[in-house]
Amino acid sequence: NGTVTAPAKIAKPYGVLKVEAHVGREAGREQITVLHPLDGLELSSQRLSIADATPAAAATVAVTGRDDQGYTAPIDPRDLDLDYDHNVVDIQSVDGKLKIVPLVNASTLLTVSVGDTSVKLPITIGVQTQTLYDFNDDVLARWRNNSTAATTLSVDPDGLRIDFNAMRNVGIGAASAAQRIPVPGQPLRLRVRLKSSISVPNGLTYLLYYDANGKSTGIYGTALTASNDWQYATWTLPANTAFPITINSFQGINTSVAQQKAGTFILDRVEADVPTSIELPAQPALRADPLISSDGSLLQSNKTWQFATLSDVQFTADNPALTQVATAAIKRIRATKPDLLVLNGDITDRGLPQDLTLARQVLTDAGCDLIPVGQEPAANSTPDAKAGSVPCYYVPGNHESYGLNNVQSDLTNFTNEFGRPYRTFDHKGTRFILLASSLGSLRGTAWDQLPMMQQALAEAQKDTSVHNVMVFAHHPVDDPAETKSSQLGDRDEVALIENMLTDFRAATNKGAAMVGSHAQIADVHRVQGVPYMVLPSSGKDPYGTPDRGGFTGWVDWSVDARQNADEQWIEANVRAFAQSITLDAPASLEVGTAAQLSGSIVQPQGVSAGTRVVPLRYPMSVDWDGSSNLAIGSGKDAVEEARDAGKVAILDPRTRTLTALNAGSVSVSVTNDSMRAYTDDSSLAPITTSKTIQVVPSTGDGQDTAQVKTGS
Template identity: 35%
Template sequence: MSPAVADSTPDPRPRDVSEVLRPLAPPPASSVATSPRAVADGDGIETARSARPIAPGISLTSYDRLESDKWLRVDALSVDLGGSGVQADYLSSGKVADRRAVSELAARHDPGPGRRTVAAINADFFDINQTGAPQGPGIKDGKVTHSPAAGANRAVGIGPGNAGRVLQLYFDGTLTLPSGTHPLTAYNAANVPAGGVGAYTAAWGTADRALTVDAATPVAEVLVRDGKVTEVASRPGSGPIAPDTTVLVGREAGAGVLAALRPGDPVALEYRPRTDNGPVPRTAVGGRELLVVDGTPQNHDGEGNNTAAPRTAVGFSKDGRAMQVITVDGRQADSGGVTLTELGLMMKQAGAHSALNLDGGGSSTLVAREPGNDALQVENSPSDGSERTVPNGLALTAPDGSGRLRGFWVESRTPAGNAPTADPVKGGHPERVFPGLTRRLTAAGYDETYGPAAGTPHWRTVRTSVGRVDDHGVFRAGHSGTTEVRAERADAHGSTRLTVLDDLARIEPTTRRVGLAEANATGTFGILGFDAQGNSAPVEPADAELAYDHTLFDIRDDGRGSFTVRSLTGSGAGQITVTVDGVTTVLAVSVGLAEHAVSGFDDAAAWTFSQARASGSVAATPEGQSGTGLELTYDFTQSTATRAAYANPPTTIPVPGQPQSFTLWIKGDGKGAWPTLHLKDAAGSDQLLRGPYVTWTGWRQVTFAVPPGAATPLSVFRFYLAETVAAKQYTGKIVIDGLSAQVPPTVDLPAQPRTADPLIDPAAETEARDWQFAVMSDAQFVARDPDSAIVAQARRTLREIKAARPDFLVVNGDLVDEGSPADLAFARRVLTEELGDELPWYYVPGNHEVMGGKIDNFIAEFGPAHRVFDHRGTRFLTLDTSSLSLRGGGFAQIKEVRAQLDAAAKDPGVSSVMLVEHVPPRDPTVQKGSQLSDRKEAALIEQWLAEFRRTTGKGAGLIGSHVGVFHADHVDGVPYLINGNSGKAPAGPVNEGGFTGWSLVGVDTVSRSEQQTARLRPWEGLPDWVSVQTRAHVDGLTLDAPAALPPGRSGAVGATVTQGARRIPVAFPLSADWTGSPNLFIGAPEDARHRHVASFDPRTGRLTALRPGTVTLAVTVAGVTSRTEVRVAEEGVGAAA
């Protein structure tokens, strides 16, 4: 495998579940309530928490935790049942077998005179595949709603006296017939017990009663009206039951009892609920497993339902006066769910003396109101992606209030969870605003019960210099800073805090292309702003000026901080130019998709096979999905490193237009290999479109999505299968056919200007810092080829680093390719031979140091996979991301990061913290395939570093690699460096950091006064403590400038680094030092002095002639310098025009 394509084999696959993520750090709400901390098993870290009152006696707390094996997202209700007036009601539609969403059930619930429904949860397990009826007992207002299935007697009950408890509920029934008395074994139940008789009333609903007896024989049904039999049938009926009618359904022996009846026979029914201890409750719903008994959490290890899943649980204090309700999200990327054992621990920590598990999975739902609003909103994230319909639940009701205004619930009109964002997870920052822009706020008035209350607020800000707010709640930002925004009327008040960032530097749409699949489809986009320090905030639609063809599209404010787009013509495409405070961006809208055939594989015989650590073949087969197909045979048993089998077309296949996706028919073999459609974009960069694991057999059409922003036109380079897991060893064969592209109407977008991040500095700036260290990564050599070009490049890098005399070197992963003991031993040999004892070095493992296996080989050769060390006031934390995640390197290292940040904040000897990890939080390329696979981990690290910088005033930064390009940016004031490759070929175009080399990092000690200034003015991105000189391998350097210019004219200047066959423009992110003769000013021409003949501005690349004379301009890259002379003279005096 050649170095040019060495990196196209995939890393371990990230999780493929949908990411519906709660904002990691929601802005504080007004009038926040508090509640005790909750834990799953005690070893985790709480990462976010918010709370709010629901009603007197009810509060809602929502929090996120990172545990050693998963993320958890939890919503918890704390309910006072003693004296607050809160009641718990049985919740249903009124029909036992009728399923509705919890939010719909709660909205329709009758809480009784003078009361309101303020929260609700799902309750019992139910007959999900047949009748839909609950399987446990049910009591409403002290009366039986339905009887439980055999053995399903556990329940949570409330009352009499409003105290709650966990209990056993039974059903006792008697049927009196002409033949005598017989047991009535069921009442509106999901199933009639074997040999029994069940009674069904109008409250049953419309579910087919035949489902209650399954396939039993014989069966019988009797209709009873006014105590007399009116009809006898040999099979159960369906449809609604008349209000004055009772239907008896019998099976086996019970059917025989009913079959003996005749019309006119008298029938009498008696039934009642019975408890294992104490009076019958007013309200009860069924559940299953006991979670806490007499204050002791129960251990369910080894039981069938003790897997991690979404959960709903209810518990009570010892006296029953306090009720605890918990829902835990599960089966999602950011919340893995909990076992029953873990749930019991959580309920105990929440204060439960007794607790019961209710229905979980996709059923788990919690709805609650906000202060000042009667509408109930879903608080958790149901695992089905939306609310599952359920038959029953528990409703919490509270007394009506006076309606007199007591306070305001103040929040942004743009919900944080849906706000345009640049964060790795869903959820933006509407609590931030840019100077001169606005944020629309709402103030919901509430009374003493937190119910709605009328009243128009008077708005004001505490710090008017930061911003002012008008009578409509529109805050207009002034100067940078933070202020409280208050809504007031008489004694009622509420508030929220808004932060005004630094000046708006750039804007971006949430998507560059809005694709409308058809004429009546709608699309959405938002606008996100950034300041120079990488702080972001959503831009209000009212602050954005849109220019577009109004005959093609209708674009409107969606009322939630974004725009909706609708086609007016049903076809076509166009641009939308967005301008905010003089800053502009452009996005495209297209309507409709056309199917373009890319390859029918009629030329399959001309395709060729290649491999990485595998063997196999390709061949044409007449058994394609439609005609000829391509058969790919592979053997993945020859290595434990990542293996790949490639099918290569005779030449790359061009694809016209701007495809949004590709489809390919794959006849699977069920082995689980990972398919990739490998494209080349217009810049020559690899675009690897990953598909689902081939776990199926037979034909299936697979869709490969094209990443937004991929440079078109695209071409198909090859298709391949890969296996990344060392333990998976197998052979197989698939067939592919019918490759097509889905292409919208073409609309070209202007090139987006690249933002030159100030972290990248010239050598002069970097070397002027107090001290320096070097970073190299991604050589990817193997011991079996010690004289390869990649090894030579690695050695060259090490020699350059040694010559620069940094304090030490950090090797940030992927120095080797396959992670074998031989590779790692060879890596030590190369480091030792090139650096000797003169330059200390630290080796941080990357994914190629393990190559799908374990970290053990690396640890045996180089010691701990993650380290902490201090150097001249900077604390370094090197982390193990060899599994493409932080938690994969051990949960202990995440806890260590938190502990070390806390310690560094307090340690006067530490003035900055630098995290070093091979896999960065973000991949700046359009593909986004080389970043931490757990996006919530990425968000957590970014949050922790930003918080550390903001609260301490000390420096914070992160160095990553892995992407295959050099890049730098700031996120919330924290600098992030991505170090490029030192050996293998780059993964991006030359003008986007696609060159080989290394980085020299310059560091300053941050003084106490600088820390104080940074704390006081966090929006300025202080402290200024670190610079990076990116050092490309320079084989040649050319400087192009006009030979002559007349005064007053300017000309373009450019420089190019030669690196093998690559030609790299000298521009961000490549560091360069521009110098000149004393009469040449380096900077903007308006800042030049009278003695200067000309000026050169490196930011614009323009040289401006000022007055006659000759100047010398020089550029230096990685120690190599190129010079040229420019003559300034009037035209006609030897000057070029």
């Protein structure tokens, strides 16, 4: 009947089915790739808004399945279970996709499921354009300058006039929280109607708003053209926005000095496209990627070696306070005895000569041996841990290219201080490819590094001494945030990079991974077999929310040269800074019951007291420990081994589940790196807390799970 059913088991990383069809003497042949079991579902739209309840307004949604290695395949509607309000929409299968036909002006939540895996799509029908605000009130009292330099605000018959000299950022912000523009409902898009005498590239009109939780978010919108006519700057709100919101500020940005010109904005009004309201689903929990160690333990064997990464400290010669973070972090990193340290950009907040001179001094004094291009240590060398320094490789970020008033220039000052900003080198079987993305793209920053990368991958395919490849650039290929504002801007370039790395893995079965920073949200996602990690910020306040990777810290890595791409060849210990730790655990448990532990850390602000609260869970690696009668491990075999060894309890670091095995008293502890101003080695002492749990004999009431009660 033309239907092909995938086998239950396949070879790694995927299987291949050969299919033949015959009609008379004619034959057709095709190969079908069979992926690992389904690990996640993705929809082509995260939120669907249909303007009118007519068949002509029908929308199409594609459903894609993703396996644990990031390989994807479309899922046919016949394999989907759908749950929705049939009075609101009619859903049909058309060309392997879902055709959603609106029936009435209303809303429904579509749940798409395959087995135990599901994803939700909010659907609204009916959209109205509303004017939220006209710039015809006391605009000079309500709005203030929010530009790179001074501007002139004045009242114009058409609205608020802004006259400005050539500069990077031009705009306005609310004079106070009370002056922000309230936005009703759950709008899809926001628009500002204005006249602009200058051009602003697509993706560089900027709008900042505050959501229902009081969190500020900046989003980037459509282009402006130099014209005397009215035009719109339009922004699409992220699907996970917590409504209602209030608008705080607007800017037009030109990062290229050549595009910065004197001119005028005249702001007329702010509009919103407001659909029918719907209760938006909660954000799904983060899915843990095995690249990040759940408990801080790393691959260990006679073939493994370790390195470290640090980024986004962001100090300047004018404001050197965060140099203390760089010093303390590097001192701590050196204590773990890594073979090398990659500084993945934005170590400084500006790229003037005095900033980069300070960077060299701070890094060197902290123990960085800054390796010039072409003078890398021998590939199989191990640095002397007693030498007082560690080899460091400095990858520039966007801030290393900034001049006065955050005007972006180029990497001339960086190159004068640190040499060529891109390179390749080998270390113990890993080929490192370090790229410069400072101007927002690789080709725009330094074209020659793209053929360099291509050649490095081609040679690594044939070189038996190279077992895997690690690529670094400050800008990630994908920003984990919904706004997608902190990633490589040229998406064709991103597709090229992803294809190059996927092709390398497929051709060699050697591991490949890429590491970015900039977005300041600890995260891992996989694309066609290749993991892409975003590093946390190390000094600057992170962009993301604390429960989804928005915290400060550094990353310790372990590489196993024996493992190929299908196996665990690399692992990361994401080490968050803490000033205090809270651990929630039950005071007691009965034998045979279990409880899920929880807790949080409070992070410092630089080296001073802070208030950011981060939960003890992924993507942080939580360093669990405890008394000698506590086992730590995952899976049924680990539980049985702990029981046979007479352990009182076992803690699963992946799920944070504590299972009581035998009567007795057991302690559980959590340790995090501190972040204090460095004085001597004692200032590097970690932060630790612990709880003691009494395990009592079972009462035989059949309870399987204990409620968590705070104990000491």
